[in-house]
Structures are given as C-alpha cells and as structure tokens.
Amino acid sequence: AQSVTQLDSQVPVFEEAPVELRCNYSSSVSVYLFWYVQYPNQGLQLLLKYLSGSTLVKGINGFEAEFNKSQTSFHLRKPSVHISDTAEYFCAVISPVSGKLTFGQGTILTVHP
Amino acid sequence: EAGVAQSPRYKIIEKRQSVAFWCNPISGHATLYWYQQILGQGPKLLIQFQNNGVVDDSQLPKDRFSAERLKGVDSTLKIQPAKLEDSAVYLCASRPTAHGEAFFGQGTRLTVV
Numbered sequence: 598a599q600s601v602t603q604l605d606s607q608v609p610v611f612e613e614a615p616v617e618l619r620c621n622y623s624s625s626v627s628v629y630l631f632w633y634v635q636y637p638n639q640g641l642q643l644l645l646k647y648l649s650g651s652t653l654v655k656g657i658n659g660f661e662a663e664f665n666k667s668q669t670s671f672h673l674r675k676p677s678v679h680i681s682d683t684a685e686y687f688c689a690v691i692s693p694v695s696g697k698l699t700f701g702q703g704t705i706l707t708v709h710p
Numbered sequence: 711e712a713g714v715a716q717s718p719r720y721k722i723i724e725k726r727q728s729v730a731f732w733c734n735p736i737s738g739h740a741t742l743y744w745y746q747q748i749l750g751q752g753p754k755l756l757i758q759f760q761n762n763g764v765v766d767d768s769q770l771p772k773d774r775f776s777a778e779r780l781k782g783v784d785s786t787l788k789i790q791p792a793k794l795e796d797s798a799v800y801l802c803a804s805r806p807t808a809h810g811e812a813f814f815g816q817g818t819r820l821t822v823v
Contacts, residue, residue, distance in 0.1 A: 631811055640814035687752055696741050697766055698812055700752040
C-alpha cells in the first residue's frame with residue numbers, strides 16, 4: 598500500500614517571500630513522485646516530477662522539489678512567490694508496477710500582497 | 711496535442727436520480743483513471759483502467775457507481791441512485807506509459823440536492 602501525507606493544510610505567505618510545502622510518503626516499493634497545482638474550477642496541472650536521477654528537480658513557474666529517500670519526503674519550494682501562485686497544491690505518488698496514483702490531502706497556498 | 715476531455719462541466723440533480731459522466735483520454739494513453747474530489751480533500755481514486763480492463767476498483771462504491779471503458783478508449787462513469795454525499799468534482803485522467811505522468815481533464819462538478 599502507498600500513502601501521501603501533506604503536513605500543512607494551509608500556508609499563508611506574503612508576496613516575494615520564500616515558501617516550502619511539505620510532503621511525506623509511504624510505500625513498500627519505489628515510487629515516482631509528483632507535485633500538481635489546481636486553480637479554482639480547473640483540473641490538475643503538473644508542476645514537476647521525480648522519476649530517477651538527480652534528487653533536485655525543477656518545474657514550471659520557478660518551483661523546485663527535492664527527493665529525500667531516507668526521510669521519504671518530497672518537499673516543494675519556491676524562493677519568491679507571486680500573487681498568481683495562490684492555488685491548491687497536491688503531492689502524489691505512482692507505483693511503477695501497478696500504475697496506481699495516490700494523492701495527498703492538498704495544501705492551500707495563499708499569497709498576500 | 712488535445713488534452714483529456716470531460717463532459718458535462720457541471721451537473722445538478724436531485725437525490726435518487728441517476729447521472730453519467732463522459733471522458734475521452736489523450737489518444738494512445740493506455741491507462742485511464744476516475745477520481746472523486748470532495749471539497750477540501752485530495753482526489754480519491756475510484757477506478758483505474760489499463761486499456762479496457764479494470765486494474766483497481768477497490769474504492770468504487772459498486773452498489774451505486776459503475777464505470778466502463780469500451781474498446782479501451784473513452785470511458786463513462788455512472789451513479790445510480792445518487793446521494794447527497796456524492797456531491798463532488800469527478801476528475802478523469804490518462805497516462806501514456808509506465809514512466810510518465812498523468813494528465814487531467816477539467817473535471818465535472820456534481821451537485822446533488
């Protein structure tokens with residue numbers, strides 16, 4: 598079985614401040630890791646993914662994430678946020694064997710001017 | 711490349727009525743998922759297809775929900791009869807290979823009154 602825990606349900610920050618959204622996962626096998634973003638009334642859009650290789654992955658809109666196998670974490674970071682980054686962010690894992698895609702509960706990022 | 715298409719975008723029905731949602735995945739994508747996203751929660755997997763076969767339907771409430779993927783292309787999710795707690799966004803996603811990410815449609819927002 599696999600599971601994903603997002604440690605913060607809401608993260609408020611001021612514009613141009615750095616932000617970190619935390620994600621831990623549990624799985625008995627190796628998994629692929631993803632961060633998706635969801636804007637109001639829209640579907641999920643991929644921000645970045647870790648399949649293999651370098652543990653630091655860069656995504657769209659200036660976001661990056663670091664895979665830490667020993668801590669089973671995949672935290673999302675951005676050095677300077679914009680108002681337009683206000684959205685809900687989901688961490689997810691896929692089992693390469695079964696293809697099962699499991700999501701965390703989501704973190705609402707609110708960027709204040 | 712065309713994205714994942716879902717229809718309708720919005721649906722309002724009374725409890726005990728039936729409803730159906732349609733999804734057309736990206737061409738060539740073998741894996742298709744249906745998720746239920748209740749307000750304030752992460753997406754919950756209802757059913758996963760590989761071509762036209764079911765891989766995982768362990769969280770599908772089979773007394774009222776059914777899904778099919780004829781010919782391994784588009785898919786239909788049905789609820790009969792609907793309950794108030796079925797009010798949610800229903801997301802369809804498709805995935806091309808064992809090593810790629812999933813692509814999501816815009817979702818169908820169902821309100822049961």
